[in-house]
Amino acid sequence: MKRVAVIGTGQTKHTKARDDVTQSELVREATTRALADAGITIHDVDAVVLSNMELFEGRALPEMWVGEGAGGYRKPVMKIATGGTSGTSACIAGYHQCASGLFDIVLVVGWEKHSEGATQTGMALTDPLWDRNVASGAVGNFALSISQYVAERGVTPQQAAKVAVKARRNAARNPYAHLQMDGITVEKVLESRMLADPIHLLDMCPQSDGACAVIYAAEDRAPKLCPRPAWVRAAVTRHDQPYIGDLDRRLVTMRTLRDAAREAYQQVGITEPLKEIDVAEIYEPVSYAELAWYEALGFCAEGEAGRLIDDGITEMNGELPVNPSGGVLSTNPVGASGVIRVAEAAMQVMGRAGDHQVPDARLALATGYGVYAWSDVIILSTG
Amino acid sequence: MNNNGFVTAGVNLSFNYAAGEAASRFLIALRDEKKIWGTRCPACQRVLVPARSFCPRCFVDTGEWVEVEPAGTVSAFAPLSPLLPGEGPGVRVGLALIHLDGADTALAHFIGEADAPQIGLRVVAVFAESRSGHILDIAYFKPTET
Amino acid sequence: MTELLRVSHTMTLSWRYGTSWYFAEFIRALRDERRLLGLRCPVCRRVYLPPRPVCGNCYAELREWVEVKDSGTVRAFTIVHTPIIDPTSGQLRPTPYGMALIQLDGSDTTLNHYIAENDPNKLRIGMRARAVWREERRGTLSDIIHFTAMNNEQSDNEQ
Amino acid sequence: MQPINILGVGRTDYNPKPDISIPEMVHHAVQAALADAGLTMKDVNARVTASADLWDGLTASNVAITEVVGAVMQPEARVAGDGLLAACHGAMSILAGAYNVVLVVAHCKASMGDPHGITNWSYDPIFQQPLGLDDVATSALQASTLSLAPLRPCPIADGAAAIILSRPSSVPAPHLIGMGWALDEHYLGDRDLTDSPALREAARRAYTLADIDDPKRDITFVELSDQFDYQRKLWASVLFGKTSEVFETSEVSARGVPPFVAGLDRLIEVVLRLRKETGTALAHGCWGPCGQGQVVVVVRR
Numbered sequence: 001m002k003r004v005a006v007i008g009t010g011q012t013k014h015t016k017a018r019d020d021v022t023q024s025e026l027v028r029e030a031t032t033r034a035l036a037d038a039g040i041t042i043h044d045v046d047a048v049v050l051s052n053m054e055l056f057e058g059r060a061l062p063e064m065w066v067g068e069g070a071g072g073y074r075k076p077v078m079k080i081a082t083g084g085t086s087g088t089s090a091c092i093a094g095y096h097q098c099a100s101g102l103f104d105i106v107l108v109v110g111w112e113k114h115s116e117g118a119t120q121t122g123m124a125l126t127d128p129l130w131d132r133n134v135a136s137g138a139v140g141n142f143a144l145s146i147s148q149y150v151a152e153r154g155v156t157p158q159q160a161a162k163v164a165v166k167a168r169r170n171a172a173r174n175p176y177a178h179l180q181m182d183g184i185t186v187e188k189v190l191e192s193r194m195l196a197d198p199i200h201l202l203d204m205c206p207q208s209d210g211a212c213a214v215i216y217a218a219e220d221r222a223p224k225l226c227p228r229p230a231w232v233r234a235a236v237t238r239h240d241q242p243y244i245g246d247l248d249r250r251l252v253t254m255r256t257l258r259d260a261a262r263e264a265y266q267q268v269g270i271t272e273p274l275k276e277i278d279v280a281e282i283y284e285p286v287s288y289a290e291l292a293w294y295e296a297l298g299f300c301a302e303g304e305a306g307r308l309i310d311d312g313i314t315e316m317n318g319e320l321p322v323n324p325s326g327g328v329l330s331t332n333p334v335g336a337s338g339v340i341r342v343a344e345a346a347m348q349v350m351g352r353a354g355d356h357q358v359p360d361a362r363l364a365l366a367t368g369y370g371v372y373a374w375s376d377v378i379i380l381s382t383g
Numbered sequence: 384m385n386n387n388g389f390v391t392a393g394v395n396l397s398f399n400y401a402a403g404e405a406a407s408r409f410l411i412a413l414r415d416e417k418k419i420w421g422t423r424c425p426a427c428q429r430v431l432v433p434a435r436s437f438c439p440r441c442f443v444d445t446g447e448w449v450e451v452e453p454a455g456t457v458s459a460f461a462p463l464s465p466l467l468p469g470e471g472p473g474v475r476v477g478l479a480l481i482h483l484d485g486a487d488t489a490l491a492h493f494i495g496e497a498d499a500p501q502i503g504l505r506v507v508a509v510f511a512e513s514r515s516g517h518i519l520d521i522a523y524f525k526p527t528e529t
Numbered sequence: 530m531t532e533l534l535r536v537s538h539t540m541t542l543s544w545r546y547g548t549s550w551y552f553a554e555f556i557r558a559l560r561d562e563r564r565l566l567g568l569r570c571p572v573c574r575r576v577y578l579p580p581r582p583v584c585g586n587c588y589a590e591l592r593e594w595v596e597v598k599d600s601g602t603v604r605a606f607t608i609v610h611t612p613i614i615d616p617t618s619g620q621l622r623p624t625p626y627g628m629a630l631i632q633l634d635g636s637d638t639t640l641n642h643y644i645a646e647n648d649p650n651k652l653r654i655g656m657r658a659r660a661v662w663r664e665e666r667r668g669t670l671s672d673i674i675h676f677t678a679m680n681n682e683q684s685d686n687e688q
Numbered sequence: 689m690q691p692i693n694i695l696g697v698g699r700t701d702y703n704p705k706p707d708i709s710i711p712e713m714v715h716h717a718v719q720a721a722l723a724d725a726g727l728t729m730k731d732v733n734a735r736v737t738a739s740a741d742l743w744d745g746l747t748a749s750n751v752a753i754t755e756v757v758g759a760v761m762q763p764e765a766r767v768a769g770d771g772l773l774a775a776c777h778g779a780m781s782i783l784a785g786a787y788n789v790v791l792v793v794a795h796c797k798a799s800m801g802d803p804h805g806i807t808n809w810s811y812d813p814i815f816q817q818p819l820g821l822d823d824v825a826t827s828a829l830q831a832s833t834l835s836l837a838p839l840r841p842c843p844i845a846d847g848a849a850a851i852i853l854s855r856p857s858s859v860p861a862p863h864l865i866g867m868g869w870a871l872d873e874h875y876l877g878d879r880d881l882t883d884s885p886a887l888r889e890a891a892r893r894a895y896t897l898a899d900i901d902d903p904k905r906d907i908t909f910v911e912l913s914d915q916f917d918y919q920r921k922l923w924a925s926v927l928f929g930k931t932s933e934v935f936e937t938s939e940v941s942a943r944g945v946p947p948f949v950a951g952l953d954r955l956i957e958v959v960l961r962l963r964k965e966t967g968t969a970l971a972h973g974c975w976g977p978c979g980q981g982q983v984v985v986v987v988r989r
Contacts, residue, residue, distance in 0.1 A: 055742065075870060077869075082764070102780060117396075124747075145605060241754060243638065392544060480877045
């Protein structure tokens with residue numbers, strides 16, 4: 001049972017289509033950057049954990065082909081897949097593998113190349129006896145849950161649009177982010193095409209090609225390899241029932257995220273998350289979800305999320321900057337998205353976030369979201 | 384829906400995989416020049432065929448591009464049962480791993496125009512008439528004339 | 530700059546999904562009797578649609594069938610404007626179209642289905658809706674074409 | 689490593705079950721494992737599941753089994769690979785101090801679709817997939833390099849297997865004392881198909897953790913996975929040299945165990961036998977083209 005820290009991260013430039021590389025080469029690009037950031041070589045890596053939504057690219061056992069790109073040759077390689085939470089689940093799995101004492105250094109890499117699949121291919125294989133009878137898609141399903149959230153909490157399209165604007169403005173300072181929209185405004189979000197009421201195009205995440213890698217080291221190695229490692233303080237997973245109709249007002253209650261955060265805060269000793277957490281990288285596939293997650297994460301009381309965004313509390317210069325990277329709203333290679341959350345949170349703690357660094361960030365939160373309501377919560381800190 | 388206790392459902396989906404710079408260059412050479420190229424790993428010195436951008440063993444960028452011979456030796460063979468769609472009978476007879484002369488790895492491909500191929504057989508590439516930048520721009524490998 | 534190629538593959542695969550006793554019975558009642566059946570949890574008493582072997586909240590096996598009405602209350606709604614692939618046809622479904630989570634009378638879960646209304650101003654959470662059935666049923670959820678608003682808010686018993 | 693207790697095991701039969709749903713099938717295996725361990729689901733802190741989306745015909749295929757593995761409002765990790773890997777991950781999460789009791793479950797219904805055609809999608813799409821490669825064709829290639837024939841694939845099989853792992857304790861249950869896994873290269877032409885360096889590496893790692901210097905002396909019996917009958921001979925020779933007949937293995941290929949379940953099934957076989965006799969045993973799993981992925985677990989009682 002060892003303490004574990006992130007000692008390096010690496011990501012590709014996320015974009016609409018990376019025709020210049022295969023999936024394996026894409027993964028190698030992120031891996032190589034993470035190795036350089038950690039100041040180690042692939043020979044120092046003891047084990048590899050991979051994350052990818054294989055049906056988006058129509059692959060079976062993609063680690064067979066792509067594992068080489070993560071330097072997996074004759075190394076222990078394991079692929080973790082839990083839907084949208086795959087990336088954070090892989091980060092939690094890699095953390096457990098490193099903390100077990102079996103491996104000193106563990107590499108986690110997530111990737112997706114949406115450009116190689118037809119639209120919505122991954123959504124084609126839902127439950128054939130139930131979900132596959134209706135064309136709702138991820139956008140439609142979110143819109144349904146948002147109607148409940150809006151009805152109960154009274155958040156406005158303007159408040160949601162502010163989340164979208166914040167994300168894209170932050171992304172403009174992140175060289176790896178997919179959407180770079182410095183000139184975005186609330187008006188432009190609200191004027192963008194309606195996808196499904198009340199979700200406008202610019203309220204929604206893009207589909208990206210990209211990869212992201214995180215390198216963990218165990219307690220005896222981390223301080224020697226990294227001047228300011230990002231120590232894993234808590235890693236909690238909660239899954240929920242399989243059908244959207246099982247979930248009671250999912251965005252309103254979001255019981256998985258609420259409970260995972262409660263347990264993670266307890267482990268770390270956080271009692272006032274808004275005050276104590278310095279920066280958060282949360283998995284928000286749609287603007288409205290970020291507002292719902294504020295409540296579930298205890299950043300504010302129920303019904304106060306709109307005020308949080310109105311008052312700029314979660315802006316870069318606010319009390320708790322949320323998604324300095326631009327978040328999933330700016331970059332979404334699904335299998336990598338959860339890894340990006342952890343990488344970005346670690347970069348903040350390590351002081352390596354460049355132009356989107358939150359000054360003196362010491363305690364960072366990362367979350368994963370997947371399926372209809374699965375959640376992961378990870379907390380990193382300087383000590 | 385039926386009474387057999389199961390429901391049948393399927394997919395018909397298209398995927399378009401990026402070949403990337405290295406594999407594109409390899410496939411373009413097949414298409415435009417009917418030539419087979421490998422890349423040499425600067426660490427282990429092996430010539431990898433088909434050409435790769437990096438050596439999976441050494442995890443370093445490959446450097447030098449090396450043209451290998453279109454002829455080589457069969458190192459594994461399996462007879463084909465269901466032929467590829469559109470394939471005429473009797474042309475492609477099996478799958479093989481072929482060590483091309485000048486390469487340190489083998490290429491997986493078809494064997495054609497052969498009666499009873501065996502490991503050790505010398506073969507040479509037969510290029511397709513119409514080529515599109517695809518691994519099947521080599522139609523198959525056939526036994527060399529002795 | 531090298532010319533960059535792509536290699537295409539078409540996936541044509543199908544699967545036989547076992548229904549087990551619970552979906553077999555659901556399908557039979559739907560197809561032969563135009564009845565919707567849910568399963569009640571012996572511990573929390575929730576009635577589940579779709580049926581399943583275990584209540585995940587209680588980790589209790591489900592055995593008690595409960596008939597669920599084909600009318601209920603809208604708990605969430607949206608109008609979809611962006612083309613989404615209709616999994617039953619593989620084609621993009623013409624937009625716009627309404628969708629709703631409908632809590633059928635007698636059920637504790639909601640059903641994700643179409644609602645025949647394209648104006649969001651005419652939809653509200655709490656409104657009543659009922660199923661419009663196809664003439665010929667095959668035993669799938671698609672035997673319900675869509676739900677339609679019950680303007681006179683009649684009783685739960687109306688068929 | 690600290691030994692991990694294997695408290696309970698359970699599995700379904702492996703006959704094709706066209707009319708049984710995956711959740712119901714998995715439920716039976718989980719119930720059997722809980723009963724075998726004398727535990728209830730409340731005693732389980734976390735689960736590690738193993739399944740493969742394209743074989744299940746379902747995106748994020750563990751969604752279907754969330755309720756029957758007791759994962760609602762609970763932790764679950766899902767390994768896309770052999771169930772024996774999931775057992776390794778479950779053991780590591782216990783060693784990490786994250787959980788005390790972990791349920792490990794693997795499932796596959798190979799009869800649902802075209803289990804050989806699906807494997808074409810596991811070859812790189814540029815150079816190998818266009819050749820129409822599948823597990824039958826590439827296994828025939830491998831068998832030809834070994835001068836072995838004829839080729840007999842594992843019969844189509846459906847089933848689920850489950851085990852329950854717990855923290856080290858003095859309970860006289862079989863203990864997991866070593867584990868290792870590794871990948872070989874992907875391109876068939878890069879590999880020496882007469883050998884399995886990944887299996888060698890997986891075993892080396894497992895032996896190191898289990899303090900085994902001389903496996904031929906220290907290991908009492910082995911249970912090997914094989915999707916094709918020739919593979920068992922290859923794996924045995926890689927592990928123990930050519931004269932490995934002292935090791936008994938029950939034939940998976942003859943009996944039929946579904947892919948992704950096979951490795952966990954081998955572990956169950958080992959545990960059941962170690963309940964009757966003391967000794968040190970090896971359970972083996974493999975997945976991917978010509979056993980590109982290899983996993984080894986060592987159990988002692």
